[in-house]
Amino acid sequence: MKKKMLLIGALVATLLVSTVYGAFLTYKGFVEIYGTKYPLGIVELDVGKLKPIEGLEAREDYLGKIRVWTYSDHAEVVLQLVQLSQIVTNFRSFTVKVCLPLDVVLVVDITGSMGPYMEPVKSELLDLMWVLATMNKCPVQFAVVGFKDYVGDTIVNPSGITDDYDEVETFIKGLTAVSGVGIPQSHYLGLLEAERLFDDEPNSLVHDKIVVFISDAESGYNDKPDFSYAMHAAWGLADKGVKIHSVLCGKDENPEGAQLRYYAAISGGNFVHAPDGSRFVPGVTSNPTWIVKLTPITPFDSFRLRLASSPPTEKKGYYEFGIWVDFFCKAVPWHEWFVTELTAHLEKAELPPYLPPPPIPGPPPPPIGVALTINPIEQDVGKDIIFSWVITSPPEVTPVHVELTLDPPVGAVIPFDEDLHLTGSRTWKAILPAGEWTITVTYTYIYSGTTYYAGAMGTFYVK
Numbered sequence: 001m002k003k004k005m006l007l008i009g010a011l012v013a014t015l016l017v018s019t020v021y022g023a024f025l026t027y028k029g030f031v032e033i034y035g036t037k038y039p040l041g042i043v044e045l046d047v048g049k050l051k052p053i054e055g056l057e058a059r060e061d062y063l064g065k066i067r068v069w070t071y072s073d074h075a076e077v078v079l080q081l082v083q084l085s086q087i088v089t090n091f092r093s094f095t096v097k098v099c100l101p102l103d104v105v106l107v108v109d110i111t112g113s114m115g116p117y118m119e120p121v122k123s124e125l126l127d128l129m130w131v132l133a134t135m136n137k138c139p140v141q142f143a144v145v146g147f148k149d150y151v152g153d154t155i156v157n158p159s160g161i162t163d164d165y166d167e168v169e170t171f172i173k174g175l176t177a178v179s180g181v182g183i184p185q186s187h188y189l190g191l192l193e194a195e196r197l198f199d200d201e202p203n204s205l206v207h208d209k210i211v212v213f214i215s216d217a218e219s220g221y222n223d224k225p226d227f228s229y230a231m232h233a234a235w236g237l238a239d240k241g242v243k244i245h246s247v248l249c250g251k252d253e254n255p256e257g258a259q260l261r262y263y264a265a266i267s268g269g270n271f272v273h274a275p276d277g278s279r280f281v282p283g284v285t286s287n288p289t290w291i292v293k294l295t296p297i298t299p300f301d302s303f304r305l306r307l308a309s310s311p312p313t314e315k316k317g318y319y320e321f322g323i324w325v326d327f328f329c330k331a332v333p334w335h336e337w338f339v340t341e342l343t344a345h346l347e348k349a350e351l352p353p354y355l356p357p358p359p360i361p362g363p364p365p366p367p368i369g370v371a372l373t374i375n376p377i378e379q380d381v382g383k384d385i386i387f388s389w390v391i392t393s394p395p396e397v398t399p400v401h402v403e404l405t406l407d408p409p410v411g412a413v414i415p416f417d418e419d420l421h422l423t424g425s426r427t428w429k430a431i432l433p434a435g436e437w438t439i440t441v442t443y444t445y446i447y448s449g450t451t452y453y454a455g456a457m458g459t460f461y462v463k
Contacts, residue, residue: 042069060326062137067320098321099138100208103161104129105197106172107190109215110146110155114177117249117277121214124274125172128212128281129165135285138322142168143197146175147190149223153179154189161201184220187213187259191233191244198242206320209242212284213263216249218256221367227259228364238267245269245284249277365447366394372441372456379430380463388425389441389456400451401444409435430462437462 044067106125108114114121125144133140143161147154157171194211198204219230237244244267246260252273264271272283369392379385393399404416404426410433416426422443442455 043067060324063323063325065320065322098323099136100321101138101203101206102132102136102140102208102210103143103198103201103204104132104140105143105145105161105194105209105211107145107147107194107211107213108175109185109187109190109217110175110177111148111185111217112177112179113183113185114216114249117216117274118175118177120277121249121274122172122175124278124280125212126169128284129168129172131281131285133165137324139163141201143194144168144171144175145190145193145197147186147193148179149186149220151189154193156193156197160197161204183217184223184225185215185217186221186223187215187219187230188221188233191230191237191263194242195233195236195240198237198240209240210269210284211237211242211244211267212247213244213260214247214249215256215260219259221364225255226364227255230259231262232362232364234263234266243267243269245272247272247274247280247283249274251275362448362450365445365450365452366396368393368397368443368445368452368454370441370443370454370456372439372458374439374458374460377459378461378463381430381432381434383430384427385430385460386425386427387439387441389423391422391441391443391454393422393443393445396447397452398446399443400446401442403442403444405440405442407438407440409433409437432462434462436460 046065046067106128108121108125110118129142141161141163142165143159144157145154146156157167159167162168190213191211198209201207218225219227221229234244244263246264246269248257248260248271252275257273261271263269270283272280274280369390371390371392373388375386375388387404389402389404391402399422402419402421406414406416406428408414436459438457438459440455440457442453444451444453446452
């Protein structure tokens, strides 16, 4: 199919003198396919003036704003800057910086196992806050979330996402690692709280959003290993365009290493290994703005900056970008000004080859309780041992099977099929070989069409 593209642009002339040619212009962009017009959106270009150049200068000036309304997915915002004048300046470098307002939620594991890393982490978070605020020319806001093992233990700075840096700094300094010394940790609680904070922020949809997630342990649910809850929460953020930068403290081992890499991979973030809890700022601060460099610039040179590489412009909505120019040049004495032209318009992006998205995990199953008791835990050969179990299974799951297995010190596993008895006991006479035995009760059930397993394990001794 041959497509004819109509590109409507907004042109603004800017002088390096006190005169301002800037204007506030609104243009509409559309695509015409076989005579039918399909709207892409609206671009507003509002450009101010640059200060005069006097002699040799290195400077950064604010150029203006671009406001974009996109009516369809995959609409590209295209900027083009052209030098129109004759040889009037000797540019050594010229950089255009484009950015969006940025919201950052710092999610920190504050369980006891983070104790050895907490002080370096807090110091690094304070550095990160000021680095992001300095590097990003657009406004930057922060929030801090501390999570533990159970619902109700999560803490958040009083104002949520805020530009009150003093409040954020004070809250970070007050973080302490207590309780929950063992593993795993409830990653999903921190991720869900971050999503809630973004949802509560009125301008979140038109801001860049990132989560900095810090932990040293694998994911869990109610202090038991479980990745499904955290995976579901991470997808909830990724689907809203939130990048998750994952920071792993301690040893880089699985499953925690694989899990934190997963959060970063599905959201377009970075994974950073910080063994002692420090030096993770560079991994998080990469590319805070979109930067295009042209060195040197000569008469009639031009370049195009396509903002479609930014995830926000790939979704319907409203976006507001700030533009800065950073240059190092020398003004020619007999030509004290030069003219540039900035244009902005929307184009229909070329769609990449279709790749099926990775499957989004369904809702996690409800918690299942499995309790196992052994009486006594040490017994002579030929004497009785009583195994008792209680399985708490909610009505929304479908029971399939309950099985007990005995694993001797040597030899084959001994199975006991208990069919669907969710509560019961079994008396067993101790047999050889002597030593440490293991008993496992396994509960098989179905939830939302998927088969799951829950269980408990214990050890006893045969003399």
